[in-house]
Amino acid sequence: MMALSFDLALAALLIVSALAAVAGRGLFRAVIFFIVYGVLVALAWARLGAVDVALAEAAIGAGLTGVLLLAAHGRLRREGLEADPGAGGQGFAAIGGAGVALALGWAWFALPEPATATRAALDSALPDAGVGNPVTAVLLNFRSFDTLLESIVLLAALVALWMLARDGAWRQRLGLPQHARPGGVLASFGRVLPPLGLLFGAFLVWSGADDNGGAFQGGTVLAASLLLAMMAGLYLPPRIGERLWQSALVLGPVVFIACGLVGALVWGGFLVLPPAYAKGVILAIETGLTISIAATLALLVIGPPEQAHNSGGAA
Amino acid sequence: MTPLIWLVIAPLLGALAVLVVPARRMPAVALGAAVATLAAALALAAQVSGLGPQIVLLGGWTPPIGIVLKADGLGTAFAVMAALVMSGVALAARHELAPDKAGARAAYGFWPLMLLVWAALNTVFVSRDLFNLYVGLELLSLAAVALVALAGSREALAAAMRYLLFALTGSLLYLAGVVLTYSAHGTLDMAMLLARMPATGDGVALGLMTAGLMAKTALFPFHVWLPPAHAAAPAPASAMLSALVPKASLVILLRVWFEAMPDAAGDAALLVMAGLGAVAVIWGGLQALVQRKIKLVIAYSTVAQLGYFIIAFPLTGGDSAVKPWSAGAWTGMVFLALSHGLAKSAMFLVAGIWYSACGAQELRDLKGLARALPMSAFAFALAAVTLAGLPPSGGFTGKYLMMQAAFVAGLWPFALVMVAGGLLAAAYLYRPLAALLAKDESRACAPVSRARQAVPLALAAAAIILGVLSAAPFDFIQIGKPDAAVEGL
């Protein structure tokens, strides 16, 4: 009974915050409600028992996406473009939305009894996967090709984002110049939190092997630490093409493909991980992935090179 | 290492390599990756034609746990076509997207984006896992949107924004269908789905996936994003976008309908889809007829041609009786898609030469160019032959097979639509051709090397050869063909 009322309350809050995000007046309000909504979704995942997903949703879905939307709102406001012109074609949109919602609701009740064959196959394969966390096993062993492509998708989004820079700004540092008062709160946070973030992020990756966590979740924490340092003015964002950063960006996919090729040449197939070496190879892949994810996510949030910076400091 | 794996990995490694080398070395590295991928595609084709469909179980895991890659005739043919087009695009881009012509930014971004598009295409052509296809489609869309935005102009950014919205909506709809499918059947693998017990929700799942893929293939009425996007992109990018990108979602559509869930196809749905395809053929053709800009004519032509592919669906379907003419319709559509890819890319590359050498953007700027740049005019004419479906091109072979199937199936209105589409194509392609051959004095053109003009000529010629020597490709496409394509949906 207690559980049911909790579920009902959570569902109601989810829908209300989503409504406010979609139809609420004012773009800033909508973004704030979206972040609230994201945290509630993470709560729903925790309620379901899917802790890895809850971590990912909180960090990436609510956290990073929220930051992206806020930063975009700020940029638009600087140019007077944040005024909301309202909605149009509401009738058609309402029909479309209601139609899909009803289809999904109907489909839910039309679902057949879950087949047990997949679970059985998973259970018998898990001991050979090399890691104890079944989600990590799926992500980095059974369906590793998806994860490889996913890391490439992140990189593609970054290159795509760089293309939106103005030609005049191409050689500048990424993002807008940050001004943090030296000695102020942000600058202090920027000194204290990133090392903690580094530790925590690394821990999340390590713990993801057999417990909850993972490369994406850990990488996000690392990216947040990097972002904090950059926003506090303690570290300048790079220019496009800086050797160290480019190497960090491609390291994850390169290590991933290299391990896959070793599998093809030595172990009988692309991305094959024999049980004896699986854990070691997975940790190697995850380390590379985490570095790349951290770099890519940080640069995705920083954005394209925007304007001529004052030439503070050497290149 | 099998060519199948190399086909997917080579462009990925190329994209990664291109991002770490200094900017002036990017074209060379990209061309190296292009050669490697082309070699892999040809090696795979040889392997498939000799040994039959090639299967790779990634990680050594079988479905429902693992992901399967399978190269059959259809996928390999598309992979070879894509490799030819991409090689041509890379050669053209060396000139037109050089830093001094297009700016440092565009010259930097084109190479990794091109290779990423290629990697995504190859993945989609060979993967048999519904979610893996989703990730591939997303990679394709993000890179393609960036290519549209490359010019940085107001039109380019607006077109890219519109494209992104349509692409993301399409992906979400497709993903919804995938989610329903896994939740009902516990597997994402197409072969396993074929053997499943049908569930009540399958029709909805198939409908959602189809709607999403139709949005990405720019099928009427979801086509509005395509003409401005393909017109605003630099010509080598437009060649990729028109010739190859819609083919990816088309291949997935084919696979989902014929290999995964042929039994979920309903008669009414098939006819509605084909009706939309018919409207696309006529609407696209009419719009192309009234355009003034060269690239818009070519882009609307793509809208029309994409409609043909959908018309093939009911020609292979209908009621549950076996349809012996289905094989012809299916093969005809594939022929049409392959020839379209080659011919359309040739057209856009020629348009690119005209723009970069002569500053020609509108049809009236083409006057007399046939004498100034005869090879490129000839390439355009050859491509037009294929697109209008005139013999002896690959376009003709495809249309002929489809029209034959239409008559035998008793769906002769679609045959009429195809004839009308061919006439419209001849009409809207006549206008640029007439301008090219006009006796007027042409604009001043910078000299263009023969080698540069030979690239689109080779692509257009390949489309013709596909029609002349059609027996071998015909047999090749049949390798690994799903039963539903033989017996009908």
Next chain:
Amino acid sequence: MNGLDILALSASALVGLGIYGLLAARHLLRRVLAFNLVGSGLFLWFGAAGACGGVGVDPIPQALIITGIVVALAASALGVALVVAHARLSGPTLPEEAPCDPEPDSGS
């Protein structure tokens, strides 16, 4: 009606709300926001379906959803940057949906 049913139905409602926003909103940033709503709603539906087996949530949907979350972020990052770049040149809506401003009375 158990907890999973509630979750699945609210997830369906969230997807519907998101699609409404995607189609009806004029400001492009709201559309990117709505896109994320659809994605997260869809993933919740998927998770609920994966929990039907009784022995906790199926790990395959969890892995697919994490992948989906990351892919959605990549798309959002590009989308948000594109909105800003486009808005600087053409305003915060698609050109065909821009609100019609009343003509200024300067006698043209």
